[in-house]
Amino acid sequence: MLNGQEALELERAMARAAKEGTRIIGRGTRKSDGARVFVVSSSRDQFRGYIVVVHASHLACECPSRKVCKHRALVHLALKKERDAAQAAKDRDTAPLYRSNAPFSLFK
Numbered sequence: 001m002l003n004g005q006e007a008l009e010l011e012r013a014m015a016r017a018a019k020e021g022t023r024i025i026g027r028g029t030r031k032s033d034g035a036r037v038f039v040v041s042s043s044r045d046q047f048r049g050y051i052v053v054v055h056a057s058h059l060a061c062e063c064p065s066r067k068v069c070k071h072r073a074l075v076h077l078a079l080k081k082e083r084d085a086a087q088a089a090k091d092r093d094t095a096p097l098y099r100s101n102a103p104f105s106l107f108k
């Protein structure tokens with residue numbers, strides 16, 4: 001998935017985000033194509049946010065950075081947390097009637 005260089009850039013971007021207090025300030029869906037979008041705060045201008053679009057294979061950020069920017073790093077982390085939570089919910093034990101549609105009777 002990530003090679004060593006990308007993993008390192010991601011880690012640095014996360015450190016910058018933490019240091020500068022960059023955070024996700026909005027989430028939504030783009031009307032034109034249904035893509036998920038995140039708005040990440042800008043560290044330079046408090047009235048501005050950068051839009052990060054979630055594509056099938058990558059994240060696209062509108063900021064001028066050519067490397068892994070902190071905006072994409074934050075969204076990457078948020079999506080990973082979501083996936084982990086979904087997996088945890090799947091692994092959790094479910095009620096017998098939820099996991100099986102075997103016939104049953106209310107009468108003993």
Ligand SMILES: [Zn+2]
Pocket residue numbers: 050061062063064065069070071072
């Ligand atoms: Zn960015």
